[in-house]
Amino acid sequence: MFSILSYLLLLSVLAGFVGALSGLGGGVFIVPALVILAHLPMPVAIGASLISVVATSAGASVAYVRDGWTNLRVAMLLECATVTGAVLGAYLVGLIPTWVLELLFAAMMLETAYSSLKNQDDRPIATGDGFARRLALGGKYPGPDGRQIHYEVTDVPVGAALMLLAGLMSGLLGIGSGALKVMAMDSLMRLPLKVSSATSNFMIGVTAGAGALVFLARGSVPAVVAAPVALGVTAGALAGSRILPRANVRVLRLGFAAIVLLIAAEMGWRAASGI
Amino acid sequence: MSASAEAEDRILRLWTPLILRLVLLAAVVVLLTGLVLVAVKDPAAYVAHFRRAQQLPSVVDREPWSALLERALHGKPHDVLTLGLMLLTLVPLVRVAFCFLLFLTTRDWPFVLFTAYVLTGLVLGTVLGRIG
Numbered sequence: 001m002f003s004i005l006s007y008l009l010l011l012s013v014l015a016g017f018v019g020a021l022s023g024l025g026g027g028v029f030i031v032p033a034l035v036i037l038a039h040l041p042m043p044v045a046i047g048a049s050l051i052s053v054v055a056t057s058a059g060a061s062v063a064y065v066r067d068g069w070t071n072l073r074v075a076m077l078l079e080c081a082t083v084t085g086a087v088l089g090a091y092l093v094g095l096i097p098t099w100v101l102e103l104l105f106a107a108m109m110l111e112t113a114y115s116s117l118k119n120q121d122d123r124p125i126a127t128g129d130g131f132a133r134r135l136a137l138g139g140k141y142p143g144p145d146g147r148q149i150h151y152e153v154t155d156v157p158v159g160a161a162l163m164l165l166a167g168l169m170s171g172l173l174g175i176g177s178g179a180l181k182v183m184a185m186d187s188l189m190r191l192p193l194k195v196s197s198a199t200s201n202f203m204i205g206v207t208a209g210a211g212a213l214v215f216l217a218r219g220s221v222p223a224v225v226a227a228p229v230a231l232g233v234t235a236g237a238l239a240g241s242r243i244l245p246r247a248n249v250r251v252l253r254l255g256f257a258a259i260v261l262l263i264a265a266e267m268g269w270r271a272a273s274g275i
Numbered sequence: 276m277s278a279s280a281e282a283e284d285r286i287l288r289l290w291t292p293l294i295l296r297l298v299l300l301a302a303v304v305v306l307l308t309g310l311v312l313v314a315v316k317d318p319a320a321y322v323a324h325f326r327r328a329q330q331l332p333s334v335v336d337r338e339p340w341s342a343l344l345e346r347a348l349h350g351k352p353h354d355v356l357t358l359g360l361m362l363l364t365l366v367p368l369v370r371v372a373f374c375f376l377l378f379l380t381t382r383d384w385p386f387v388l389f390t391a392y393v394l395t396g397l398v399l400g401t402v403l404g405r406i407g
Binding site: 001002004005038039040041043044051054055058059061062063065066068072073076077079080083084086087090091094135136139205206208209210211212213214215216217218219220221222223224225226227228230231234 | 280284287288291292295296298299302303306307309310313314318319321322324325327328329331333334335336337338353356357359360361363364366367368370371374385386389390392393396397399400401402403404405
């Protein structure tokens with residue numbers, strides 16, 4: 001028992017650590033680790049990963065909420081879309097062949113590697129549209145000199161459509177879909193990048209929770225796998241986030257993008273060869 | 276942001292981290308207790324459950340939650356672990372329920388509707404998992 005438990009804990013701590021350092025989240029690494037290294041079926045890995053994403057998000061989002069980086073109103077509005085997608089995605093996992101899930105995972109990894117490497121610069125603050133102003137979606141965040149900087153939000157319906165896709169991918173693949181969420185808020189809805197990242201982190205818990213509830217209610221997440229994975233990924237993410245401020249993020253991202261590309265190649269190969 | 280939205284925001288920033296931490300802590304304690312119980316009481320069952328998970332392409336085990344809760348309260352290791360996982364998935368549910376109640380008391384109707392939709396989605400997910 002102890003060898004299996006230690007192995008699962010080690011894989012999970014590493015996945016959580018690398019996920020926090022790379023900013024991609026533990027799910028991106030723990031799903032392939034459980035499938036390729038622990039020889040578990042894809043649906044089991046997805047269910048266990050979703051539960052670990054809930055735990056990691058709850059732990060990580062606390063500081064962002066407290067310090068005023070998270071836009072809570074935007075998060076709660078967009079969660080309508082992500083929860084719809086996540087429930088649908090998690091339900092479909094039981095119906096879709098494994099090779100399709102592996103192929104989708106490989107494609108999602110390619111998108112994640114691209115997102116982590118492309119330049120993300122803060123752009124001028126948007127003026128906001130009528131819909132966003134009626135719902136008081138604009139907010140403020142702490143600037144470098146301690147002054148509060150106001151921002152507005154725009155194009156909510158288009159952002160929500162992308163959030164539906166992010167939720168679907170989360171439920172289908174057991175990942176947080178943080179890259180897609182940040183892209184929707186930063187590029188389409190014009191929230192400041194740091195606010196987008198913090199808000200995405202906050203939303204990931206509810207998105208993954210919606211998928212995890214489907215898996216748990218179906219009884220398709222073996223507790224002997226999911227329990228050490230949840231504890232390990234959370235501990236690893238905590239350690240990773242402590243080291244992150246002292247790390248060279250640019251170099252780390254290059255290295256992790258290479259790992260993500262290797263994972264995409266392995267999952268794509270598994271899908272093609274029917275392993 | 277309007278004055279009432281700012282007031283809501285202040286309450287949410289104060290209480291949300293506390294709620295998240297409390298439920299997360301409770302879940303972690305139950306999960307750790309479950310792992311200790313497995314190690315002490317039934318390590319062979321852990322290995323058997325793990326091998327079963329490796330061999331079956333997907334597992335479906337919709338046993339009644341009342342039975343699971345009863346066994347967990349009697350210290351059955353595997354059920355204590357499952358209870359810990361359930362507590363963990365309650366973290367977002369509790370957080371959204373708190374927001375729903377807050378928006379209801381402040382009569383912020385659009386956000387009452389949004390949070391009610393999210394809560395319904397979470398409950399519907401559970402129902403789908405039980406029957407689908």
